[in-house]
Amino acid sequence: MRIVIVGGVAAGMSAASRARRQNPDADIVVFEAGEFISYAACGLPYALGGEVEGSDFGRLVIRTPGQMRQRGISVRLGCQAEGVDARAGTVTVRGPDGATRAEPYDRLLLATGAEPVRPPFAQTDLQGVHVLKSIPDAQALDETLRDAQRVCIVGGGYIGLEMAEMLRQRGLSVVLVERMPEVASILDEPLRAPVRAALERGGVDVRTGVSVSGLTGHGRVTGVQTDAGLIRADTVLVAVGIRPRTELARAAGVTLGASGAIAVNNRQETDVPGISAAGDCAEALHRVTGRPVYIPLALTANRAGRVAGVNMAGGDATFPGIVGTGIFKTFELGIGLSGLTQAQAEQAGLKAASVDLSTTDAAGYHRAARPVHIRLTGEKGSGRLLGAQIVAEEHHAAKRIDVIAALLGTGASVQDLFDSDLAYAPPFSSTWDFPLVAADRLLRLL
Amino acid sequence: MRIVIVGGVAAGMSAASRARRQNPDADIVVFEAGEFISYAACGLPYALGGEVEGSDFGRLVIRTPGQMRQRGISVRLGCQAEGVDARAGTVTVRGPDGATRAEPYDRLLLATGAEPVRPPFAQTDLQGVHVLKSIPDAQALDETLRDAQRVCIVGGGYIGLEMAEMLRQRGLSVVLVERMPEVASILDEPLRAPVRAALERGGVDVRTGVSVSGLTGHGRVTGVQTDAGLIRADTVLVAVGIRPRTELARAAGVTLGASGAIAVNNRQETDVPGISAAGDCAEALHRVTGRPVYIPLALTANRAGRVAGVNMAGGDATFPGIVGTGIFKTFELGIGLSGLTQAQAEQAGLKAASVDLSTTDAAGYHRAARPVHIRLTGEKGSGRLLGAQIVAEEHHAAKRIDVIAALLGTGASVQDLFDSDLAYAPPFSSTWDFPLVAADRLLRLL
Numbered sequence: 001m002r003i004v005i006v007g008g009v010a011a012g013m014s015a016a017s018r019a020r021r022q023n024p025d026a027d028i029v030v031f032e033a034g035e036f037i038s039y040a041a042c043g044l045p046y047a048l049g050g051e052v053e054g055s056d057f058g059r060l061v062i063r064t065p066g067q068m069r070q071r072g073i074s075v076r077l078g079c080q081a082e083g084v085d086a087r088a089g090t091v092t093v094r095g096p097d098g099a100t101r102a103e104p105y106d107r108l109l110l111a112t113g114a115e116p117v118r119p120p121f122a123q124t125d126l127q128g129v130h131v132l133k134s135i136p137d138a139q140a141l142d143e144t145l146r147d148a149q150r151v152c153i154v155g156g157g158y159i160g161l162e163m164a165e166m167l168r169q170r171g172l173s174v175v176l177v178e179r180m181p182e183v184a185s186i187l188d189e190p191l192r193a194p195v196r197a198a199l200e201r202g203g204v205d206v207r208t209g210v211s212v213s214g215l216t217g218h219g220r221v222t223g224v225q226t227d228a229g230l231i232r233a234d235t236v237l238v239a240v241g242i243r244p245r246t247e248l249a250r251a252a253g254v255t256l257g258a259s260g261a262i263a264v265n266n267r268q269e270t271d272v273p274g275i276s277a278a279g280d281c282a283e284a285l286h287r288v289t290g291r292p293v294y295i296p297l298a299l300t301a302n303r304a305g306r307v308a309g310v311n312m313a314g315g316d317a318t319f320p321g322i323v324g325t326g327i328f329k330t331f332e333l334g335i336g337l338s339g340l341t342q343a344q345a346e347q348a349g350l351k352a353a354s355v356d357l358s359t360t361d362a363a364g365y366h367r368a369a370r371p372v373h374i375r376l377t378g379e380k381g382s383g384r385l386l387g388a389q390i391v392a393e394e395h396h397a398a399k400r401i402d403v404i405a406a407l408l409g410t411g412a413s414v415q416d417l418f419d420s421d422l423a424y425a426p427p428f429s430s431t432w433d434f435p436l437v438a439a440d441r442l443l444r445l446l
Numbered sequence: 447m448r449i450v451i452v453g454g455v456a457a458g459m460s461a462a463s464r465a466r467r468q469n470p471d472a473d474i475v476v477f478e479a480g481e482f483i484s485y486a487a488c489g490l491p492y493a494l495g496g497e498v499e500g501s502d503f504g505r506l507v508i509r510t511p512g513q514m515r516q517r518g519i520s521v522r523l524g525c526q527a528e529g530v531d532a533r534a535g536t537v538t539v540r541g542p543d544g545a546t547r548a549e550p551y552d553r554l555l556l557a558t559g560a561e562p563v564r565p566p567f568a569q570t571d572l573q574g575v576h577v578l579k580s581i582p583d584a585q586a587l588d589e590t591l592r593d594a595q596r597v598c599i600v601g602g603g604y605i606g607l608e609m610a611e612m613l614r615q616r617g618l619s620v621v622l623v624e625r626m627p628e629v630a631s632i633l634d635e636p637l638r639a640p641v642r643a644a645l646e647r648g649g650v651d652v653r654t655g656v657s658v659s660g661l662t663g664h665g666r667v668t669g670v671q672t673d674a675g676l677i678r679a680d681t682v683l684v685a686v687g688i689r690p691r692t693e694l695a696r697a698a699g700v701t702l703g704a705s706g707a708i709a710v711n712n713r714q715e716t717d718v719p720g721i722s723a724a725g726d727c728a729e730a731l732h733r734v735t736g737r738p739v740y741i742p743l744a745l746t747a748n749r750a751g752r753v754a755g756v757n758m759a760g761g762d763a764t765f766p767g768i769v770g771t772g773i774f775k776t777f778e779l780g781i782g783l784s785g786l787t788q789a790q791a792e793q794a795g796l797k798a799a800s801v802d803l804s805t806t807d808a809a810g811y812h813r814a815a816r817p818v819h820i821r822l823t824g825e826k827g828s829g830r831l832l833g834a835q836i837v838a839e840e841h842h843a844a845k846r847i848d849v850i851a852a853l854l855g856t857g858a859s860v861q862d863l864f865d866s867d868l869a870y871a872p873p874f875s876s877t878w879d880f881p882l883v884a885a886d887r888l889l890r891l892l
Contacts, residue, residue, distance in 0.1 A: 010877075040809065040811070040872070040877065042809075042870070042871060042872055042877075043809060043811055043812070043872045046809075046811075046812055046872050046873070047811075051812055051813045051814070051872075051873075052811045052812065052813070053811070053813065059811045060811060158871075162871075287867075297870070298870055298877045299867070299868070299870045299877055299878065300867075302877055302878065320865040321867075322867045323867040324867070325867045325868060325869045326869065326871075327869035327870065327871045327874055328871050329871060329873045329874070334874070336869050338867070338869070363486065363488075363489060363492075365486070365489055365492075365493075365498045365499070365505040365506060366489070366492055366497055366498060367497045367498065367499065368497070394842075395873065395874070396840075396842035396843075396845075396874070397842075398869075398874070399842075399845075399846065399869060399874050399875070400845065400848065401869050402846065402848070402849045402866070402868045402869055402879070403848045403849060403851075403852045405849075405866055405867050405868055405869060406849045406852050406853050406858075406862075406863070406866040406868070407852050407853075407856065408867070409862060409865055409866050409867060410853070410856050410858055410862055412852075412856055416852075416855060416856055417852070419766040419855055420848070420851055420852040420855050421733075421745065421746075421767075421768045421769045421770070421771045421784070421851050421854070421855060422745070422771060422848045422851055422852070423771045423772065423773035423782050423784070423844075423845060423847050423848055423851060424488070424743070424744055424745045424773065425488060425604075425608075425772075425773045425774050425775060426486070426488055426489045426492050426497075427492070427497075427775045427841065428773050428775070428780070428841070428842070428844070428845050429845070431456075431486065431488075431744045431745050431748055432745065432748065433848070
């Protein structure tokens with residue numbers, strides 16, 4: 001049996017490892033277009049900001065091609081998959097020498113990942129204009145930052161907010177431009193202002209409700225043109241989201257979902273026999289809505305890759321789905337969310353109610369106590385827990401979103417959350433930790 | 447209707463508040479033997495250690511008698527309940543003036559709490575020998591510590607370990623004596639040594655496997671006699687556990703459980719009609735074993751008090767039970783546990799398996815990453831999640847025990863834990879957060 005995997009980062013390498021464990025005899029080949037495999041892309045902002053020992057991007061590499069080869073997995077770098085003949089069971093691969101070959105497969109995994117969205121203004125030859133998704137992206141940005149003074153980040157999502165902190169940590173001036181009325185627009189409205197406040201306390205010049213129309217400069221960028229005037233900058237980081245790489249899937253005749261990412265079943269199989277997909281190119285089942293969504297995150301890619309690997313190698317694994325958990329840090333703030341926001345619940349046609357609670361993470365009288373805000377959302381009538389959002393001034397407290405994430409996976413109710421025997425000691429929480437207090441209040445509205 | 451509550455700390459005041467909300471017309475009277483009500487006893491070590499603004503014990507008081515009176519709850523301080531006539535429906539109360547009165551009740555709550563165990567050696571007139579459970583205890587200890595230099599803590603449980611840090615923070619020499627072979631003996635054996643190591647790094651002289659036989663001194667204590675010789679100390683803190691105060695319950699003919707604490711049903715009712723019990727004097731249902739246990743903790747007392755208050759006032763509430771969650775901090779270390787340890791599971795007759803995992807709380811390449819150890823326990827055959835123990839060098843990471851606590855409340859399996867969509871970003875966790883990795887490994891053993 002020959003298993004061919006296109007893409008060698010999170011999903012692809014997880015699949016390869018699991019397939020090997022499942023089937024010691026299979027031929028397993030990974031074609032990776034770039035020069036790096038199996039790296040922690042989420043660590044790139046931190047390597048850029050000096051939070052990784054030696055600021056070494058190599059430390060983000062979890063396993064090298066050599067280590068994979070020792071496990072009997074063939075890794076071919078610089079190999080671009082350009083087409084699939086699903087009837088013949090071959091994938092056309094262009095190698096580093098420019099020549100193409102038809103590579104046969106019994107099972108094919110599309111783990112082609114995602115690419116940063118580049119709006120028209122960012123499709124430029126100007127130097128100093130960057131995106132951040134891969135190690136080469138980070139290396140190029142790092143090079144630019146060495147003689148930078150003033151950086152304009154376009155986009156106030158995860159990457160923009162993480163990078164704002166890291167660039168300030170490098171001593172740079174930072175302007176952050178966001179098209180929406182507020183940063184962190186994934187959160188419900190009441191939680192966004194504290195995020196902006198943390199950015200501003202950290203010295204970031206935040207401009208919201210501002211659209212970028214173009215760039216200025218000759219050779220190197222000198223400014224960002226917006227509907228609110230020109231923003232001077234010697235470096236521009238475009239962080240307006242990512243989109244799934246689906247060219248190969250389309251070439252293979254694989255059906256895409258409504259999100260534009262590859263549609264898969266709970267075994268990570270596409271609708272073309274023999275072809276699976278996993279990671280940032282694919283949808284995943286949202287366990288709260290029961291519908292497929294495109295929320296490309298690292299843990300999802302790892303899980304889906306494992307499931308795909310087991311199944312391609314003849315095993316039987318299923319992906320349980322996600323609940324949309326995310327977390328990020330910007331300056332002292334931790335921001336966590338899981339399940340549905342009130343806005344998302346309404347979009348999904350659910351009758352939802354939310355409560356907001358501002359309190360402290362530790363006992364109020366303890367010196368360590370810092371402000372925390374939680375918004376908890378439940379379904380009216382059924383009492384089902386739908387989701388939560390946490391903004392915490394001591395960033396670790398945002399990780400308590402995991403309590404909600406774990407309960408959402410079991411279909412728990414708000415009452416179940418309230419009944420949870422959460423840990424209490426004064427340096428860690430109030431007697432009733434804030435998720436419990438929020439649950440108590442929400443119960444009265446459901 | 448007249449509701450009489452004996453004991454005005456966590457359970458008693460929670461009950462009073464809930465009873466008032468449930469029944470605006472009831473007479474509600476609280477008799478408290480001491481001078482303080484409604485205070486956070488768990489905060490006492492932190493007030494002693496300077497972690498509370500102004501080191502003010504008053505800041506631990508959540509509500510004053512005056513505030514309770516404004517809510518129509520009568521609070522009588524310095525009133526010792528000495529007897530109950532359940533047939534007549536009266537409780538005999540000795541007031542501050544020394545006179546006793548028979549106070550009639552329709553519903554009586556025993557919220558008499560617990561008292562520190564005082565072994566024979568601690569039953570002494572020597573000055574400088576202390577226990578720590580109440581505000582007066584803390585005030586007396588604080589006074590002694592002002593001219594102290596060398597403190598011997600007897601007992602390596604929660605209070606002993608918390609106080610070891612706080613006393614070092616006050617600049618004192620600290621010797622900790624523990625009878626068992628290791629401190630933190632509530633944990634399974636592999637997790638105890640790191641706790642000892644943290645104490646020793648913090649400058650505590652730890653002596654384990656040592657039994658105390660007596661004290662030396664005239665007027666003020668000068669030393670602790672042990673089976674391993676004399677330990678010089680000008681102050682001794684005896685922290686060898688607490689026991690439920692059940693004199694009044696026994697006087698009322700209320701049945702005690704096997705633990706020695708008051709047996710209650712899930713409405714917090716005793717077996718004597720009209721008499722309920724809640725808090726540190728009562729047992730609680732352990733949801734993992736389905737059996738009553740005596741694990742006196744603040745959240746349990748608050749919950750049980752609320753349930754008792756609602757029911758006494760004519761409502762209908764049930765206590766869901768606990769899962770035995772606890773957490774504490776000593777020096778940089780956070781220690782969390784929930785459910786059953788391997789030892790407890792075996793004592794309960796369960797076929798249990800455990801895995802130990804030593805990793806980091808944040809992504810391994812991130813500067814913030816600190817060592818963390820988790821032991822996860824599940825039931826063979828059924829695959830049921832039974833419990834976890836976490837020892838974390840960045841103390842916040844121990845609060846991730848809440849994921850296990852929440853899942854235990856829903857009867858979840860180890861697979862459910864593994865399937866949990868926990869939050870990941872490099873400053874917070876590895877892609878697979880450590881509870882997930884532990885679950886993955888444990889699944890292979892079940």
